[in-house]
Amino acid sequence: MFGMGFTEILIILIIAILFLGPDKLPSTMVDIAKFFRSTKNAIGSLKDSFEHEMEASGIKAEALAYKKELEKAQEQLNKVTDVKGSVGAQIASITDDILEETDSQTQVKQAPKTDETVTFEKKPKTPYKDEIADV
Numbered sequence: 001m002f003g004m005g006f007t008e009i010l011i012i013l014i015i016a017i018l019f020l021g022p023d024k025l026p027s028t029m030v031d032i033a034k035f036f037r038s039t040k041n042a043i044g045s046l047k048d049s050f051e052h053e054m055e056a057s058g059i060k061a062e063a064l065a066y067k068k069e070l071e072k073a074q075e076q077l078n079k080v081t082d083v084k085g086s087v088g089a090q091i092a093s094i095t096d097d098i099l100e101e102t103d104s105q106t107q108v109k110q111a112p113k114t115d116e117t118v119t120f121e122k123k124p125k126t127p128y129k130d131e132i133a134d135v
Contacts, residue, residue, distance in 0.1 A: 020028055
């Protein structure tokens, strides 16, 4: 016990008998036994609490791993929902482009009218630039 042999314990007891005397020795031995018992119980409870903390730290590590997995799943879900939003935005931009194009085409059709009148008469022939150069 505590790295002491039987002879060392015997020497300590003899010294204790000499200093304490035979009257106080039994009560002192009981006090020493209570001290060792309480120390043993304290060490046991410390060991139990340490094991409990180790178990709790294992549970905490598992909880953190689950939390990381949930965060990754949430990121993927956000990406999927963002794809839906980005596709919607692209569709909206395409429809806006189509609407702008149709608006510009209608504006071309509604160009201001000149004083030209439509007749079914034939216009006199005018020579082309090449024909004028030959002449």
